[in-house]
Amino acid sequence: MKQDKRLSDIGREQPFEVPDNYFRDLPGRIMEQCEAREKKRSFIHILKPALSLAAMFVSVALIAYFAIQLIDQPESKTPYGKEDIAEAEYYDQYYNQNELMENLQENEAIQIEEDSEKTKEYIEYLLNEDIDYTTLINELKEKQKEGKDNQ
Amino acid sequence: MSEYTDKELLEMFKEGDYKNFAFKHIIKKYQERLYWHIRKIVITHDDTDDILQNTFIKVWKGLDHFREDSKLYTWLYRIATNESLTFLKQKKKRQHIPFMDVEHHLMNTLESDEYFNGNQIQLKLQKAILTLPEKQRLVFNMKYFDEMKYEDMSHILDTSVGALKASFHHAVKKIEKYLKED
Numbered sequence: 521m522k523q524d525k526r527l528s529d530i531g532r533e534q535p536f537e538v539p540d541n542y543f544r545d546l547p548g549r550i551m552e553q554c555e556a557r558e559k560k561r562s563f564i565h566i567l568k569p570a571l572s573l574a575a576m577f578v579s580v581a582l583i584a585y586f587a588i589q590l591i592d593q594p595e596s597k598t599p600y601g602k603e604d605i606a607e608a609e610y611y612d613q614y615y616n617q618n619e620l621m622e623n624l625q626e627n628e629a630i631q632i633e634e635d636s637e638k639t640k641e642y643i644e645y646l647l648n649e650d651i652d653y654t655t656l657i658n659e660l661k662e663k664q665k666e667g668k669d670n671q
Numbered sequence: 672m673s674e675y676t677d678k679e680l681l682e683m684f685k686e687g688d689y690k691n692f693a694f695k696h697i698i699k700k701y702q703e704r705l706y707w708h709i710r711k712i713v714i715t716h717d718d719t720d721d722i723l724q725n726t727f728i729k730v731w732k733g734l735d736h737f738r739e740d741s742k743l744y745t746w747l748y749r750i751a752t753n754e755s756l757t758f759l760k761q762k763k764k765r766q767h768i769p770f771m772d773v774e775h776h777l778m779n780t781l782e783s784d785e786y787f788n789g790n791q792i793q794l795k796l797q798k799a800i801l802t803l804p805e806k807q808r809l810v811f812n813m814k815y816f817d818e819m820k821y822e823d824m825s826h827i828l829d830t831s832v833g834a835l836k837a838s839f840h841h842a843v844k845k846i847e848k849y850l851k852e853d
Contacts, residue, residue, distance in 0.1 A: 526850060527846060527847060530792050530793060535788055535793040536707075536710055536789075537716075538706070538716060543702055543703055546723070546724075549724070550698055551698070554691075554727075554731045
């Protein structure tokens with residue numbers, strides 16, 4: 521109890537002070553901040569529907585753009601031309617490598633056969649006309665000279 | 672200070688037309704009580720001013736959703752107390768003050784505060800209060816200086832009445848012991 525008295529002797533007065541007119545000015549200062557906050561909030565509140573609509577349009581436009589890009593991609597970005605495709609289709613009829621090789625050899629053999637037949641025809645003509653190699657060369661040279669003279 | 676009751680002010684605030692008018696009256700009605708409550712926790716005027724403004728801005732934002740199952744003034748005290756304690760925690764982190772030196776730091780602040788106007792015995796009492804643990808300090812200030820009812824303190828600090836009485840008892844004993852020293 522003696523201790524309580526000592527504490528109560530000090531009293532309950534606040535030992536602190538505040539600047540002059542602090543409590544007079546404080547409500548105005550706080551209200552300014554609150555009103556500024558409210559204006560900012562109401563501005564956002566007004567803009568919110570417009571911003572949402574704009575965001576929606578932008579999203580739709582982006583989705584459409586990427587969708588078109590995706591659809592266009594296979595044709596526009598193909599590295600092959602029409603000629604390549606035709607060639608590939610041509611080779612595609614030979615369904616394996618062996619068949620392709622056989623076909624190529626066959627074509628080559630036909631060509632050689634055609635060439636040898638022509639050679640035979642030339643030889644037969646020369647023999648029938650009794651034209652030897654030297655005579656043939658001389659006649660060709662004379663024809664060349666005549667050609668030059670005429671020019 | 673205000674001719675309106677809390678209930679009338681809350682109704683005006685929620686109706687919208689008199690929102691600013693009602694809130695200005697709430698500030699006028701409670702600014703001094705909240706100021707001294709915060710000041711005893713953080714000691715300096717400048718810190719108190721910042722915390723008090725933040726407190727009222729939070730009240731402005733939350734008053735629309737305030738449920739009237741508790742008293743307006745206990746709700747205001749609760750916000751102010753939380754704001755003050757959060758401020759002290761942030762100050763400890765910002766200034767890298769070791770946990771045990773917070774009270775010592777506040778004592779130095781008290782001595783250098785230009786708005787402290789107490790005599791030597793009042794200074795000693797404030798120093799004694801600063802030696803208390805945080806919760807005891809709050810309880811002692813609210814009971815001794817603000818003469819608040821334990822029931823209201825219980826709502827503000829979320830602590831049982833019995834625990835609050837015990838805290839106050841321990842606080843008084845520690846302060847008396849401190850005052851007897853030297």
